[in-house]
Amino acid sequence: MMPTPSVTVLKDTTANPAPLGLLGFGMTTxxxxxxxxxxxxxxxMILAMGIFVGGLAQVLAGVQEWKKGNSFGATAFTAYGMFWLSLVCIFTLPATSWGGAFKADAASLGWYLLLWGVFTLFMFFGTLKLNRMLQVVFFTLTILFFLLAGSEFTENASLKAFAGYEGIVCGLSACYGSMALILNETYGRTVLPLGDKKVLPASQPEAEALPSLSA
Known part of the structure; x- marks a missing residue:
């Protein structure tokens, strides 16, 4: 008789890194x-949050998403973690003895923010296959980057203030997503809805997507 081939099934027992990444992004924003x-x-206070919470915490979450095979989560958390670290450098490098000659002007900051807005816009299109919470986060973040870019190009203080209020909404939506993921997993039921997309697997009853960044 031919030997029966054995099958090894690997089960992912690691925690969901998305709550940490969303919290790091949301609070700092x-x-x-x-x-x-x-x-x-x-x-x-903001510089420290940008380095450790918005920066390092998100990069760590991105690495964990990469290990889970989630390209969207790995790209999002790692990229925005590096955004916060680069922003802190933009704020602080001109204050050093060797960086004083390299202070960013309004035009360069405008282009910096505009490119991040374009990147975020493409990431928003990716969320259209995911849950409503992520759609709100990335849509409001796209608007925020474009508003901030416009405020730098025009040097309009009122536009920057308006962008600030819009950014508060963006950050709070990410904090909500973090809390929803934690509480829903802890209680084993939907405590705070994420607006998960519902899928219809072939010949199976309606099922909801798993509560993760890719859900």
Missing amino acids: VLLNLANAGYFGVNA
Whole structure:
């Protein structure tokens, strides 16, 4: 008799990194845009959040999404984590002895933000296959980048303040997504809805997508 081939099934038992990435992005975005709206100035608190929470925490989440085979999550968290680290460098490098000659002007900041807006717009198109929470986050983030780019190109303080309020909405939507993922997984049911897309597998009853960044 021919030997029966054995099949090894690998089960992913690692935690979902999306709540950490969304929280890191959301909290830092809210704080920076409170500054853009005029509630306080950019200070060490925002720089520290940008390095450790918006930056390193999101990069770590992106690496974990990569290990799970989620290209969208890996790209999003890693890219926006690096965005925060680069933004902190833009704020701080001109204050160093060797970086004073390289301070970014309004036009260069406008192009910087515009390119991030274009990238985010394409990422938003990707969320159309995912859940409503991510669609809100990426849509409001796209608008935020374009508003901030416009405020830099025109040097319009009122436009920047308006962008700040819009950015607060964006950040809070990401924080909501983080809390929803955590609570829904903890309680084993939908405590906070994510607007998951419903799929109809062949010959099976209606099922909801799993609660992850790719859901």
